[in-house]
Amino acid sequence: MRKEELNFTTVEQMEADTVRLCELADEAGAETWQKRKEQQQPQCKFGEQGICCRICSMGPCRVTPKADRGICGADAHAIAGRHYLRMAAAGSASHSDHAREMAHALLKSNPDSQFNIRDEAKLMRIAAEWGIESEGRDLYDVAHDVALHGLNEFGKPFGTLDCLKRATDERQKVWADQEIEPRAIDREVCTSLHMTHMGNTADAPTLVRQSLRVGMADGWGGSMIGTDFSDILFGTPTARATEGNLGVLENDMVNIVVHGHDPAFSEMMVLASETKEMQDYAREKGAKGINMAGLCCTANEVAMRHGVRMVGNFLQQENAVLTGAIEMMCVDVQCIFPALGPLTDCFHTIFVTSSPIARIPGSKYVKFETETAFEQAKTLVAEAIDNFANRDSKKVFIPEHKEAAAVGYPCEQIILELDGVTNSHGVLTVNGEKEERGSYKPAIDAIRAGVLRGAVAMVGCNNPKVRPDFSHIDIMRTLMEHDILVVTTGCAAQAAAKAGLMSKEAKELCGDGLKRVCTLVGIPPILHMGACVDISRMMLLATGIAKDWDVDITKIPVVGCAPEWMSEKAVAIANYVVATGLDVYLGIQPQVHGSEQMIQLITEGTREISGAGYTINTDPDELVKAIIEGIEAKRKLLDI
Ligand code: SF4
Ligand code: MSK
Numbered sequence: 001m002r003k004e005e006l007n008f009t010t011v012e013q014m015e016a017d018t019v020r021l022c023e024l025a026d027e028a029g030a031e032t033w034q035k036r037k038e039q040q041q042p043q044c045k046f047g048e049q050g051i052c053c054r055i056c057s058m059g060p061c062r063v064t065p066k067a068d069r070g071i072c073g074a075d076a077h078a079i080a081g082r083h084y085l086r087m088a089a090a091g092s093a094s095h096s097d098h099a100r101e102m103a104h105a106l107l108k109s110n111p112d113s114q115f116n117i118r119d120e121a122k123l124m125r126i127a128a129e130w131g132i133e134s135e136g137r138d139l140y141d142v143a144h145d146v147a148l149h150g151l152n153e154f155g156k157p158f159g160t161l162d163c164l165k166r167a168t169d170e171r172q173k174v175w176a177d178q179e180i181e182p183r184a185i186d187r188e189v190c191t192s193l194h195m196t197h198m199g200n201t202a203d204a205p206t207l208v209r210q211s212l213r214v215g216m217a218d219g220w221g222g223s224m225i226g227t228d229f230s231d232i233l234f235g236t237p238t239a240r241a242t243e244g245n246l247g248v249l250e251n252d253m254v255n256i257v258v259h260g261h262d263p264a265f266s267e268m269m270v271l272a273s274e275t276k277e278m279q280d281y282a283r284e285k286g287a288k289g290i291n292m293a294g295l296c297c298t299a300n301e302v303a304m305r306h307g308v309r310m311v312g313n314f315l316q317q318e319n320a321v322l323t324g325a326i327e328m329m330c331v332d333v334q335c336i337f338p339a340l341g342p343l344t345d346c347f348h349t350i351f352v353t354s355s356p357i358a359r360i361p362g363s364k365y366v367k368f369e370t371e372t373a374f375e376q377a378k379t380l381v382a383e384a385i386d387n388f389a390n391r392d393s394k395k396v397f398i399p400e401h402k403e404a405a406a407v408g409y410p411c412e413q414i415i416l417e418l419d420g421v422t423n424s425h426g427v428l429t430v431n432g433e434k435e436e437r438g439s440y441k442p443a444i445d446a447i448r449a450g451v452l453r454g455a456v457a458m459v460g461c462n463n464p465k466v467r468p469d470f471s472h473i474d475i476m477r478t479l480m481e482h483d484i485l486v487v488t489t490g491c492a493a494q495a496a497a498k499a500g501l502m503s504k505e506a507k508e509l510c511g512d513g514l515k516r517v518c519t520l521v522g523i524p525p526i527l528h529m530g531a532c533v534d535i536s537r538m539m540l541l542a543t544g545i546a547k548d549w550d551v552d553i554t555k556i557p558v559v560g561c562a563p564e565w566m567s568e569k570a571v572a573i574a575n576y577v578v579a580t581g582l583d584v585y586l587g588i589q590p591q592v593h594g595s596e597q598m599i600q601l602i603t604e605g606t607r608e609i610s611g612a613g614y615t616i617n618t619d620p621d622e623l624v625k626a627i628i629e630g631i632e633a634k635r636k637l638l639d640i
Contacts, residue, residue, distance in 0.1 A: 008506075074202055082196040088571045092192075094333075095533050098262050106146065122228065160181040174581070219536055222533075237304035247402030251398060254282050254384055258270070260331045261298055266298045296494075297530075298531075303405075313490075415440070418440065440541075462566070472496065480526075509525070555637060579609075587620060
């Protein structure tokens with residue numbers, strides 16, 4: 001197919017769908033984020049700049065031209081710095097608590113339940129890494145020991161996180177020398193809250209250093225463990241085909257949408273919906289079948305493992321309900337609008353919450369338990385089927401837009417794809433035994449030769465401060481044209497899917513070099529690596545490239561970009577990406593710019609610590625220009 005023949009959905013077409021859905025919201029008496037955003041204007045300037053404090057009840061205090069300190073004497077730098085660290089700590093806590101749930105699920109795994117071991121090789125690899133005996137032992141005994149070891153990482157009293165040893169020697173030395181090695185995961189979160197309690201740290205550089213450390217507790221701790229344990233339990237994702245955007249909803253089927261982050265619940269929902277019993281029941285009730293679809297990061301999880309189609313990303317969650325075609329919306333944790341309670345009330349949609357971590361008024365709460373999960377899921381699927389009869393066809397509007405996407409490229413799949421185009425780098429010696437193992441050398445060779453200029457990890461959310469998906473798509477298309485490979489997770493990945501950029505045909509939009517690589521390897525130009533916890537996969541990808549290249553990770557032409565970020569998790573992520581030595585390009589201002597010192601610290605100061613920092617620019621064209629310049633500057637330093 002030629003470039004001119006590609007007819008991918010544009011942002012303007014997606015916006016037109018949203019306008020129509022908002023009109024339907026008005027007709028249904030429902031409210032959406034667009035309206036609430038209007039009602040919030042003007043947003044508080046003190047909050048936006050990070051210079052209001054309500055950490056103690058002497059406050060709230062804010063820094064103004066006539067008051068440069070709070071009542072306790074904290075200045076703008078201390079106030080903004082404490083707020084920033086608290087955001088990083090909350091983000092780290094969220095990913096890590098998700099990981100803890102996965103560890104408990106692994107601890108309860110058994111061969112007769114739906115929580116069984118689907119990636120034995122990965123389990124054995126991690127057991128060996130953590131010194132857990134596996135020779136001659138029952139698989140589940142090993143799994144339970146691995147789960148216990150993982151749980152211990154949350155609260156071990158001594159030492160630092162075991163996953164740090166996966167990094168390059170150079171990184172491990174930097175982290176040790178700079179004293180930013182995370183100790184136990186919970187300890188870093190707890191220390192961060194302690195440091196920011198009234199009357200403790202008021203020194204902005206110290207607050208930024210701890211932000212890196214608590215971020216690392218996420219990226220090289222909680223998120224890494226969460227990703228590994230999900231792979232062991234539900235299978236390491238492999239490349240598969242799916243589709244993305246609201247058009248994946250079906251008029252004549254029971255539509256069930258899973259939304260959130262924790263794959264344990266959504267996996268059970270998917271498995272339950274695939275049973276013959278449920279499919280037959282749906283047909284008995286007049287539907288053509290059950291259409292399972294996903295939102296936000298849960299969508300990424302089930303798309304990569306089952307090919308479940310993706311309804312959309314963060315700011316599309318209300319749009320999905322507004323189609324009037326969803327029988328049930330099942331959520332687990334994180335990024336769920338409380339607005340879904342009143343919104344689903346205006347439609348026949350049953351809104352189900354499943355975790356004590358995310359209880360929302362207006363929902364039906366079904367506490368999800370590992371032991372009974374599959375039966376609970378079947379009951380919910382049956383309830384959704386019963387609800388099909390309640391759909392009001394007069395209220396249904398399903399926009400037609402959807403695009404094909406190739407998803408499921410964790411590190412293992414990328415290596416496999418690269419192995420497919422080379423035979424020369426496969427044999428390595430590990431522990432004295434000859435073992436077949438791939439490497440990133442073919443990709444490195446392509447970067448060295450200039451066929452690929454570098455790679456960008458595009459991650460993060462949507463944010464009503466900017467046009468939803470516009471920055472993601474605009475930046476990704478420009479990078480593709482400049483022969484820069486994109487790896488992506490989270491809501492950024494879904495933006496790419498909705499715009500057709502994760503399809504293999506999208507190579508036609510690339511420069512000659514990237515197009516050649518995509519054709520040779522048989523991959524799309526945007527590689528889908530998963531959910532936001534899976535940014536830990538990206539850290540291992542960058543580490544693998546640095547190891548195979550034998551250069552410091554700060555030198556490789558690989559950077560991160562979050563053009564539409566919004567959550568505290570994103571702050572934790574940005575910190576661990578910077579701590580890992582990769583520059584991060586942000587399209588939304590962190591809420592610290594009421595402090596010049598904080599801005600200097602996060603854009604320049606961290607470079608003294610980890611060799612990387614932020615570049616912040618709210619104009620997507622300028623941001624992508626900065627990314628390309630940054631990548632070219634790294635190439636120059638490598639003399640390539
Ligand atoms: Fe005000 Fe200080 Fe209390 Fe913050 S900690 S609310 S600046 S007195
Ligand atoms: S869901 S954290 S809006 S990526 Fe992971 Fe999307 Fe951001 Fe939530």
